[in-house]
Amino acid sequence: MPRNFTPFTELDASKVVFALGQERNGKPTIVMVYSEHSTEVALVTPACITNWPRCTGDGNFGTMWGPTDPMKTKFTLDLNDTAINNEPNALFAKFAELITAIDEKLLDFVFSNQLKLLGRKNLSRDEVKMLQIRSVRRKFDKMTGAENGEHMQLTAAKYAWDGMGGKMVKPINVCDRNGSVIANGVVAPGDVVAATMFANQVYTGVGGDKFGIHWSFEDVSIVCQRCKLERRTEVPAFQGLDTQYPFAADYTFTSTQFDAMPEMPA
Numbered sequence: 340m341p342r343n344f345t346p347f348t349e350l351d352a353s354k355v356v357f358a359l360g361q362e363r364n365g366k367p368t369i370v371m372v373y374s375e376h377s378t379e380v381a382l383v384t385p386a387c388i389t390n391w392p393r394c395t396g397d398g399n400f401g402t403m404w405g406p407t408d409p410m411k412t413k414f415t416l417d418l419n420d421t422a423i424n425n426e427p428n429a430l431f432a433k434f435a436e437l438i439t440a441i442d443e444k445l446l447d448f449v450f451s452n453q454l455k456l457l458g459r460k461n462l463s464r465d466e467v468k469m470l471q472i473r474s475v476r477r478k479f480d481k482m483t484g485a486e487n488g489e490h491m492q493l494t495a496a497k498y499a500w501d502g503m504g505g506k507m508v509k510p511i512n513v514c515d516r517n518g519s520v521i522a523n524g525v526v527a528p529g530d531v532v533a534a535t536m537f538a539n540q541v542y543t544g545v546g547g548d549k550f551g552i553h554w555s556f557e558d559v560s561i562v563c564q565r566c567k568l569e570r571r572t573e574v575p576a577f578q579g580l581d582t583q584y585p586f587a588a589d590y591t592f593t594s595t596q597f598d599a600m601p602e603m604p605a
Contacts, residue, residue, distance in 0.1 A: 342381045342557070344535045348433070350382050352440035357448040357541070359455065367455045369448070369541035371552070380441070381537035385430035386562040388421035390490075392526040394511045394559055398497050412497040414511050416526070416534055416556055419478070419490045423531055424569040435475045435489055442474050442552070445541065449550055457548050472551035493536055493556040512558040521561070529565030534558065 350373075360368040373380045393415045399405035400412040420431040450467045454460045457470070478488045498506040513524030526532060539555035581587035 342379055342535070342537055344381045344383050344537070347382045347384060347437055350380075350437060352437055352444065355380055355441050355444055357445055359452060367452075367543075369445075369456070369543065369550075371445075371538050371541050379537055381535070384418060384534045384536055385428070385434050386423070386531050386533045387418040387428060387431050387434075388423060389417055389526065389530055389532050390419055390421070390528050391415065391417050392528065392530070392532070392559075394513060394526045395524070400497075410498050410506060413494045414497055414556075416493045416532070416559060417490050418493070418532075418534070420488045423563075425571060431489075435491075438474045438491065442471065445550075445552060446471055449543075456543055456550070459548075470548045470550060472545070472549055474552055474554060491554070493534060493554050495555045495557070511556070514558060514560045516560060516562050518560060524561070526559055526561060527565060529568075530561050531563040531565075531568070533560045533562055 354374040356372050356374075356377075358370045358372075360370040362368055371380060372378060393399050393402075395414075397409070398412040398414040400409050406412060418431070418434075420428050420435070422428060446464070446468055449456055449471070450462070450464045453462055453467060457467075475489050475491050477486050478490055479485065480487050495509075495511060497508060497510075499509040501507040512520050513526060514520050515524075534556045535558045536554050536556045538552055540553045541550070542553055543550040545551075
């Protein structure tokens with residue numbers, strides 16, 4: 340059955356419900372549904388810059404962080420709060436608030452059921468939070484360690500069960516800004532994209548006691564290619580410098596501007 344993707348602005352985090360389930364082996368699981376109708380949590384993201392998309396081809400197979408088994412290949416898409424046309428992405432901030440509110444509800448649920456889910460009973464809420472892998476994560480500069488924004492990672496398995504004991508390729512639909520599928524469309528780093536994402540699973544026990552929400556995606560809309568974004572026309576830091584230098588002059592394009600340059604010694 341096709342998923343019903345709701346614009347993120349219309350999704351109410353207070354209607355996301357978590358409940359205890361059970362696997363066949365008796366292990367407790369967490370069920371995540373939306374509203375009283377128990378539908379999937381599925382939404383359309385805002386338009387955001389993506390820096391490391393791998394939505395076609397072999398996905399993350401062959402990369403330094405990808406799997407060695409091609410059948411475990413995943414398509415990946417990151418959504419960042421990077422400014423668009425030199426303007427802060429206010430929609431990402433609202434989107435991050437929504438996803439964070441859902442993460443907080445999951446934290447409260449795990450805290451209240453920590454004995455069944457974590458095998459612990461004396462952890463404080465802050466201690467349980469240290470075990471949670473948050474959906475929206477902070478970015479840090481590799482050189483200075485300073486925080487420089489937020490991002491969210493979405494993944495989708497390239498191969499799905501075909502119902503006959505084998506697997507089949509489940510491609511990601513790459514669309515234009517109006518939702519028309521682009522044949523052989525490719526999402527490039529720096530493009531502005533929106534995606535149809537959904538809560539694929541609430542996982543527990545990863546790396547010991549870690550838990551969180553695995554967000555997946557089905558379709559990507561290229562709202563604007565990076566080559567069509569506005570480029571800066573001014574750098575304020577340099578304005579006014581011409582008054583400090585008596586030799587300052589306007590830049591002109593000429594084919595002979597290097598003719599008068601002295602030759603460099605051999």
